[in-house]
Amino acid sequence: MFLHTLFILSLLLGSSHALDFCVADLSLPPGPAGYPCKKSASVTVNDFVFSGLAAAGNTTNIIKAAVTPGFDAQFPGVNGLGLSMARLDMAVDGVIPLHTHPGGSEILVVTQGTICAGFISSFENTVYVKQLNKGDVMVFPQGLLHFQINSGDGVATAFVTFSSPNPGLQITTFALFKNDLPTETVNAVTFLDVAQIKKLKGVLGGTN
Structure with missing residues (x-):
């Protein structure tokens, strides 16, 4: 039991540096929890x-x-x-x-x-x-x-x-007028005039 406890303690102490932080490894894609951790040896100030x-x-x-x-x-x-x-x-x-x-x-x-x-x-x-x-x-x-x-x-x-x-970040104006969401759909969900919607799409780069 003592040896088992000593082994676990050594693992925790040996990994304490890694538990302090998780510097992003930007060479790998991020996931829902953020970027994977960079290897400790590669971390710098x-x-x-x-x-x-x-x-x-x-x-x-x-x-x-x-x-x-x-x-x-x-x-x-x-x-x-x-x-x-x-x-x-x-x-x-x-x-x-x-x-x-x-x-x-x-x-x-x-x-x-x-x-x-x-x-x-x-x-x-x-x-x-x-x-x-x-x-x-x-x-x-x-x-x-x-x-x-x-x-x-x-x-x-x-x-x-x-x-x-x-x-x-999601900007409401861009979400409505800077994509290919159909004008009639935007009209239905916002009650904005169709001409105004098309004008805003033209200004912001949207289509349809």
Whole structure:
């Protein structure tokens, strides 16, 4: 019995390094639980450091905003740890349209400018909206539709933390108008005018 216990203990001690973390092996495809673990011998300090949020994102696009992710695919050290980050840059009149993160909750802290942010609860579709200034923090519960709008007269910047290494993203506008979902189907489920639907599909690259 003693020898058996000693053997189990030696296995646990020998594998304690692997249990500390699971750095993503980006050479392998991810699964539902994230990326497979990189071999311990290949792990370096650089796996736990990410510099991608230092530079502003390109806001010359239709929404005048950019999100720079620091998820497991970009930041291998967060794999399996239940957290990640992103940077949000918004030009004047920039907007992050209604969207949801099915895999995690979000906390946003404004570091520059003014951002109008809000979310819609699943209970009676109650809306929670707030004007956020530098230093303000707002939380968006997992899976709920939410948005951010640059409501100031200059650029706005925020940093976001998620309760998942890969929270996922679905933008409602793109889901409806940036694919091949038939116009008549979109009309039936949204009550929008057919002409308006076709216009939005044309702008966003959808078909049918």
